[in-house]
Amino acid sequence: MRGAYDAGVTNEPARSRLATLPTPLETGPDLPGDVRVWVKRDDLTGLGVGGNKARKLEFLCGDAIASGARSLVTVGAAQSNHCRMTAAAGTVLGLEVHLVLSGERPEVATGNQLLSTLFGAQLHFTGAEPSHWGELEIAREGLVEQLAADGAAPYSIPIGGTTAIGALGYLGAFVELMDQFETADVQPVAIVHASSSGGTHAGLVAGRALYRSRGRTDRLPEILAIGVAKGVNHGIPDVADLARGTLAVAGFPDVEVEPADVVLDTRWMGSDYAVPTDEADRAIGWAARHGGWVLDRTYSGKGFAGLLGNAAEGRWPGGSDVVFVHTGGLPALFAPGGAPPT
Ligand SMILES: Cc1ncc(COP(=O)(O)O)c(C=O)c1O
Incomplete structure (x- = not known):
């Protein structure tokens, strides 16, 4: 399945070319629990210094x-x-x-x-x-x-x-990732990312549902969203509904999205959106020192804290590959309170 859309699309949504795609998929060090991390560098999408x-x-x-x-x-x-x-x-x-x-x-x-x-x-x-x-x-x-x-x-x-139209971008990102997995000959068990307004999550869920509907059930990684805002952590928006809407806009109104496709870990936000946590600050340090990746305190740092935490809890079997979608956030480090204590 090449490109953002498969044959059979009935309508081709309007698109302005703004991003540098595909973004790199990098291998990283092992996480706790002998899980290998891959980082999808959506912080390098190019536009206005990059990000999801x-x-x-x-x-x-x-x-x-x-x-x-x-x-x-x-x-x-x-x-x-x-x-x-x-x-x-x-x-x-x-x-x-x-x-x-x-x-x-x-x-x-x-x-x-x-x-x-x-x-x-x-x-x-x-x-x-x-x-x-x-x-x-x-x-x-x-x-x-x-x-x-x-x-x-x-x-x-x-x-x-976050609308059905906006989430199309992450339907395309899922297809891009599946192409990269094939090229790298790797079968990750999970794709992990920070979620705040739910659009990135919905797009990835839509892409996965599209693949499943084409019979690709064997190699489909789970999408694990790490909730970093109260709304998504309380089910707003309804990510499954948004994914269905995204598929409809892409021309696949009949592709089914199950409630179980939406997997959300709400444990890493801390007290509120944009309020720093010790776990995220530690994750920012870990990512910086292990891969030279720059994460922020509101989104990608909390997302990575969720990745490290789940790996340490043994969510994935030893020897598994797991992908972290680095959604960006670097400029916020240069605002007051934006960087963890060093
Ligand atoms: C750096 C970063 N990561 C993740 C997200 C979350 O993406 P979404 O709003 O699609 O859930 C955002 C949203 O603003 C962001 O800026």
Whole structure:
């Protein structure tokens, strides 16, 4: 099964080419429990210094342009990687970008905010807490109405770029991974990643369901999402439903997604989204010293803590291969409080 879509697709979603694909699949050291880790370097997707959102934005921006939009509006926490990458996408495609962020405007922009400003986006600060996503989404809707009234033709992107269209990017990533496993002659038992708005998870689940529907049941790795936000950890969004929607947009409305396809480990978030944990700080140090990988405290560090924790608990048999999808997050290390104590 080559490329993002198999023969039999009835509709080809609009796509803007923004990411450098395929991203590398690297082998790493053994984890506790004699499990070999492979790292899918989606931190190297290229767009605006990289990260998982480049894959989603290819389809979201394709849809925006197809629908005649002239501006993009999205939303996130103060140090949102998604917002920074949307800013970069807008610059590349000639679309004005508005970002609705938590917190107050700082005196000096750092990390993702610095980059978003550099890419020419307009930053709108709401004063909201980083984990109060409902409040942020209401502010986004208000701004979209205002921009529409001003004739800016806005395309509105929810938090994390998580829609059935955005998740197409990770349906494609699953296909890309399966191709890479074949080339490397490896059969991983699991694909592990950090999940916050659920779109990366839904796309991977959709890709796996697509393969299963084509009779490829023998070599299918489990998708293990490590929840790093309260919403996903409480089942919002419904990842199985989102995966079904993604398959429908891709032209596979009849492919079945079972509730058991959605596997989520909620033990690694700590007290809340974007609140650091000791486990994540230790995982950041482990990954930096074993593979030179740079993880962040909100997403990939907590995801990797989940990978290390599950390996230590013996979730996978000795000698297994397990893939960690490195979803990015590097710029946040350069914001206040973004780096673990050294
Ligand atoms: C670095 C990083 N990793 C993981 C995620 C989680 O991806 P998703 O929102 O698709 O669950 C995000 C989302 O913002 C992110 O920025």
